Amino acid sequence: MSDVSSAVLQPAPVVMPRARPRWVRRLRRYGPAWVGGAVVVAWILVALLAPVIAPYAPETQDITNRLAAPSASHWLGTDVLGRDVFSRLLHGARLSLTAGFTVVLLGAAVGVTVGLVAAWARGFVDEALMRFTDLVLCFPPIILALAIAAALGIGTTNTIIAMLVVWWPKFARLARALTLVQRSQEYVEAATVVGLKPSRILGRHILPNTLGPLAVLITLDLGNAILTFAGLSFLGLGVVPPTPEWGSMVAEGRELVEQWWVAAFPGLAILTVVVGFNFCGDGLRDWLDPKGRNR
Template identity: 50%
Template sequence: MSVLFLSRSARPRWLTPPLIVGAVLILFWLVATVAAPWMSAHAPLDMVGRRLQPPSWDHLLGTDALGRDVLSRTLHGARHSIPIAVTVVAFAVAIGASLGAVAGFVGGFVDTVIMRMVDVTLSFPPMLLAMAVAASLGPGLENAAIAMVIVWWPVYARLMRAQVLEVREREHVEAAIASGATQGRVLGKHVLPLCWTPVLISATMDLGQVILLAASLSFIGLGATPPTPEWGSMISDGASQFYSWWVALGPGLAILTIVLGFNFIGDGLHDYFDPRSR
């Protein structure tokens, strides 16, 4: 943490205080994902106190309408929200980047078909499309994850295609093609290694947005089902308890800090890979 107090000239330009703060926030929630049973004083489903008990020394964030400890449920919520975000982004990147790379490198009819699929998907508002898919599949985190992958993969397809179109015109790629290398070898060895930086930055920032979308789906009943301690469903429970503000405070702060953390890290990665920051 001492790097926070270094003078601006004593640290790299990309090593900014927001990046450090973001790393600390994400590290905390990663630890919570693994160690929630040891960090929390109570099990997330146990009724350990009075209903809607305000914050106290026994329950730092109070209890919900069933007498469950809000802090414990918030910490355990990381075990659902973070893995689902990583899974969604991983599948979206794998599908979108693969199709975008093929579209940009092969071109022609293949490019037209893939990009028309992308255009159709992106023509829908993301939240509306996710709601429609999740509603058709039924409630549950797994179905919500499928809906979010469908929403997110076109973003990476378009981004990867743009990168491939730019890189494939470089001299070393043309030289590889002229030397008789196969399309697969040229794409895998000479093109793709130079295309991943924007995808990595976008994926890092999207992790927070996926958590926010997953919470939104759970809030309206299309994501996690009770009694799962998921942040969106916990906020939904708190919304029905207007005067018991502490019920939604814990999961709300959790979403706020983790989205800010991933955004700060994404900005830091952008600065790191930007030659002007060196």
């Protein structure tokens, strides 16, 4: 009887849940980043190979075949002038991606330089640069870019210049904050005591230690720049017709409800690129986070 009671009172063994393999955890964590990277790489290859892949010239018109639905001869249909939407979509990727990379990289270069100089100089220089940065940040970027583009006139170059004027402040703010953190480190004090020039300290020591957050911002901002460029082109302040560009293609089909393909496919192209860059930026941010890298 005692043996039976002791067996009944004995607690049941606790079954611990099996830990997921590390590759499964990494796939769940970085899976969207890999998908976004694949989408971005695919669009870059499409932009580079557009003249080879496109079945028609992007500006070739065929009025007798205008607004034709997607078919074997025109995979994505034709627009109001009979131009092949698929060919214009491929060539439009070259301009949209080029404009996005140009604006973000040049804006980052200007903003990071301003932020480094302001954080190192401090005093009056810091106040002057940061107050000017705050002045630009006071205006909504799309509104200020729209006003500058309207003043400069229609054209790809003028649109890129207008976007550059409003694009650098966010990089300046981030670079200044990161530089202030690094400036208080011991290695910077040691480099100063040794007698290294400020330009060498900033370029060889501080800047490399701030590239992680800056790279994340650049990656996330590429999709935003492409979207803004498409928005300005949609409003008629981007490319000069008949140059193919995604925003202007959407504008051409905004009133064509039955001929949905004219605006739908360029809109989907913008959506996939923006989402792809956002996934890449989120994945890069998680990978650079030392606390969450080994989860």
